[in-house]
Amino acid sequence: MADYTNVIHNLRLEQYSIVYAAWLENVFTTRWWLLVGLVITMYTLWWILVDKARIKTLLLYGSLVAVSRVILDVVMAINLGRWVYAVSLFPMAPDIFVHDLTVTPLTYMMVYQYSNNWKQFWIANLIGSSLIFYGILPLFEYLGIFKGFPGWSLTGSFLVIFIAAGVMRAIMVLIENVEDKAKAKVKQASEQTSFIAKPAMKPDRDKE
Template sequence: MTTADMIHQLRLELWNLTYTQWKTETLFSIQWWSLIALIAISYAIWWAIVDKRRLSQILLFGSFVAVGRIVMDIIGTNAVLWSYDIRPTPFYPGPFQLDLTLIALAFMVVYQYCHSWKKFLIWTGVVTGIMSFVFIPILIMLGFVKSYNWNLFYSFVLIFGIASFSRWVLLGVLNLQQNQE
């Protein structure tokens, strides 16, 4: 058996364990319903306050943040730096993962209200601090997430960097678009 075949076999075993755990321990549990409710409430609040006139721009920014955060999550989960015990779906990384969803929604609000770099960076620091040092530890304490050899300060630096880079890219795209008109 080649190394590639062994990796495939292990991935198949991991999928079977993950799906069984999700189906028998997670799906329809109180934690699962709490997760679904928190995600739904977050989207409802975001929808109520988002500037609909700038919706496509804000969504593009949120997409950049989400993609950056998903890349971070793929690396972190594959390197076994953290794992998710409670997920809306059995997939890794899961769609609508709580921290991924809330981070993107929170930064879309920051982007919407912060027009200058200074204000954006200050509020990005505040939101990133809350996410990294309050929200993620609560998720760990409640058993939604497990952390292995991971320092929450790294989360702060990476999430702050993702949000800032996303704004920089979006402003570049908007500038390019404006120059073409």
């Protein structure tokens, strides 16, 4: 059986050298500064709009969605070569910081925050997914920041993340239900403990 370990290692080193050379050509260009501006704008808007009383829950949901987007990029961009981020904020391929760890999770955290039920969620999910895949991504393709290759489908990517966002919300609902039941058990146990009979007090002697 052939050992491909060294071959894969050498190809990855060669790939990174190309990625790094491309990054050096694009760093501090107009398109690179556009990515910087997008990241700063999105984090600023997120901090202004986020419900800070629910920030841990929202960050958990955003992290789950980010994992989905990273998997999509790893499978489709790296392994199958369906697209390339021609301009990257950092010398990495794919540029997961801008697309997978900023644009996607911050958008869907707002989707989750402003959805009180499944109907509202699917509507907000449709709006958020359309903004990313039919707004930002085509703009990036027009500007040469993103490039798709044969076999890539914009609608396919849209559907994957649209469905993944719904699956992650279902997981969040399940987690919250488990958490609520656990809290209820703790509260019930605490109440039962407080009703433990106290030692009977010695009765007062009758006054003569």
